[in-house]
Amino acid sequence: MDECHDADPDVANGLASSGLLSDLRRQSKTGHENQSGKVFEARGLALPVPLTSIDVGKGKQHPVLKVCDMLQVLAQKSKLPLFWGSTKLKTRSATLTEFWSRYRRQDAEHAIFEQQGQHLDRVLPLQIHADEGQTLKKSGVMIINIQSPMGFGISTSDDIDDAMALNYIGNTYATRFLYTVCTKRAYSKKNKYVLDAILECLADELKDLFTHGVSLQVGKQNMIMYVATIGLKGDWPVQARIGNLTRHFAKNPVYTPSNKSGFCHLCRAGEINYPPYDYCRNASWRSSFLTRVPWTTEGPLCRIPQSARKERMHRFDLFHTLHKGVFAELAGSGLVVLSDYGLVGDGNFQTQLDAIYELLKSHCQTANIALHMDGLTRHLLKFPGDYEFPVGTWFKGADTRAVCSFLESFLEHHVAQLAVPDPYLQSMLLACRSANEFLKVLYSSGLWLSRERCQRAAQAGFDFMKSYLETADAAHRLDKTRFKLTPKLHALLHVIEALAHGYERGQVWVWNPLGDACQMDEDWIGKIAGITTTVSTRSVHRQTLRKYLVNASRHLFGDE
Structure with a gap:
């Protein structure tokens, strides 16, 4: 911003961006650079998604970017086709219908087929991704986003178009959509309820989008689009934390197995008489597959309409x-x-x-x-x-x-x-x-x-x-x-x-x-965690969301 200080004022005043540069320079001089998100937002250079404050308990509020608000903005900007791996609105019906036809063979017990089966061409498949990035002083920050399993492919693919495309190509700002961030100090130890409340709010919204949908401007027509959540992406520690899993990697028996040493949320591998590495047809763990839930209390995401076998929500990365x-x-x-x-x-x-x-x-x-x-x-x-x-x-x-x-x-x-x-x-x-x-x-x-x-x-x-x-x-x-x-x-x-x-x-x-792997999400987490280090620690959550909206707008629309 200081580079503009000695510029020719006649030339500077003629620039389309002169007002923006003036505002940014003023914030730089007054030490308010970390609030630049508001300046970009005021000049239409940020995604116009409103920040919503949710109640996380004990009188605390936390900012989020609601899924319905994000979908409405993307639809208004003609970017909704990103959710079926396309740039064209006309491919929606055929692509979504075919996706769900294939997914029915993959998991016929998913609630979508019984409750919304009559209009699958208007149901967007959604994945949740959560992971902890690193912010100031090497502390953690939980970052939660939503995304579609369908995208624009992967650079190493030689497959046919009918195979549909993985969501790997493209800048992650344009293929992943932030829900919220939460620093570890805000949700760790005695504040565990904060992260649970955030996830409960997300789950409640996704349940509503599944049941009632959201009215979107799709091309020249207004229609109700629905959202079906098919899985949580993330490494094993995140899966265990969010899902309240009692069977996970940390339960791996070091010396002798017991009835409480199972470490797989899908089966009883690791317990007595359930050797985990037996790959034979008659391996004992096979008979225990999806027969015993891996929690004593359901995690917050269990309230989302999903497969009857709710363990399937937690995907191996x-x-x-x-x-x-x-x-x-x-x-x-x-x-x-x-x-x-x-x-x-x-x-x-x-x-x-x-x-x-x-x-x-x-x-x-x-x-x-x-x-x-x-x-x-x-x-x-x-x-x-x-x-x-x-x-x-x-x-x-x-x-x-x-x-x-x-x-x-x-x-x-x-x-x-x-x-x-x-x-x-x-x-x-x-x-x-x-x-x-x-x-x-x-x-x-x-x-x-x-x-x-x-x-x-x-x-x-x-x-x-x-x-x-x-x-x-x-x-x-x-x-x-x-x-x-x-x-x-x-x-x-x-x-x-x-x-x-x-x-x-x-x-x-x-x-x-x-489709469940987090390779590209690692890149995304690094970017968002990086933003948290550039804003005020007193309002890190809100300012991070604002800066994200600026970056997302730039990568979604470029010079449009």
């Missing part, structure tokens, strides 16, 4: 399950095994890691795979010594795919040259190969998998489970802390099982689990 979970375990242990065998030359452990990194970098350049890390260390592998299980903790989850690709290539070449077969390395190679195939199928597909792609993904998933467990068993027999078995491995098993179940039932289209 493939990004944290694989890139930051199971495949990161595979990648981390795989890199250490190369050192165990001395396959990259002599020297201490760090020297060997340096050599491995150079090979990894060369492989990524040859295979045209992006690599974000700039080196390998014990710290990055969370491996202080042989008393710990290594795991890749690199910042970018995409690097997990890069490492798994490298390991497959390296081991393929090495195993082929062995005079005597090595079952340990062979099973590790198969685990890497099937992991890469699993990701390749999903990331090259649309929102719905064809039968051929579904079969390939399910087969690759089961192949991975078999080879990974064999590799972990071989490491255990060698008395090596490699290839850890974690609750996320069981979560992956449910994802694979859903694919196999859809294929065996003869579904023409099966839900791509990437």
Whole structure:
């Protein structure tokens, strides 16, 4: 703003933006930069969504952007087609009708089919996403948004248009829509009721939008559009917190299982007589699938009309399950095994890691795979010594795919040259190969998998489970802390099982689990959390929402 201070006043006054710049400079001079959202709003440079104060208990008010208000503004601005992955209003009826036709095969018990089945072409599918970002002093801030599972695809897809498109392409300001933010100090410990009240208000509104809908200007006609919530996206800690789950990852039995050690909200895996990593047809956990609710008190989102099996609301996030979970375990242990065998030359452990990194970098350049890390260390592998299980903790989850690709290539070449077969390395190679195939199928597909792609993904998933467990068993027999078995491995098993179940039932289209993944939402959370660090701590919630509306307007409309 100070750059305008010495500008030619005759020229400056002729600028269309002179008034805006003058107001901004005035706020800069008076130390009120963090209130610039009001200036942009007054000049039509922010989404005109009103801030609504809701009662969160004990006399406290909290600002939110109501879903109905957001939908009305988007409809007025001709942006409602974003909710069915299009820019054209005329595609609404065919797209929404086909979406719900496929979803009926996925979850026929969802309330939408009984209560609103007569006008599915006017029902918008909605997902809720929640996650905790980082604000000032490394404190947390809960960020809640709504979004559609349908979007404009993913850059790696080679699928046909009939598969519909995942919601990955495009700036997240234009594909995710903020409901509210809440700093951790406002809802932690004795203030737990605050977050519960926020979620209850959201649930009540979504229930009303499901039952009564909202009147929207769709093109030249006014019509009632309905909203059906199909799931909560988020990592496992958020799912456990919002859903009041009593069975979650933190319940994983360390020593001996008990009747209270179950860690899966969909089944009783982890309890006595329910081994969680058994992938056989007669695995005992299968008979307990959706037979016992994972809470003593329902979470606030349970009041939203949804599937009769309310556990289905809580979706496994493939990004944290694989890139930051199971495949990161595979990648981390795989890199250490190369050192165990001395396959990259002599020297201490760090020297060997340096050599491995150079090979990894060369492989990524040859295979045209992006690599974000700039080196390998014990710290990055969370491996202080042989008393710990290594795991890749690199910042970018995409690097997990890069490492798994490298390991497959390296081991393929090495195993082929062995005079005597090595079952340990062979099973590790198969685990890497099937992991890469699993990701390749999903990331090259649309929102719905064809039968051929579904079969390939399910087969690759089961192949991975078999080879990974064999590799972990071989490491255990060698008395090596490699290839850890974690609750996320069981979560992956449910994802694979859903694919196999859809294929065996003869579904023409099966839900791509990437539709529940939070890869793009991680980017979104970072952006919104960043805004919270630029506003006054005394009114962080309200000012963050105002600044969001400015940014959303810019990315939705650009120079329109």
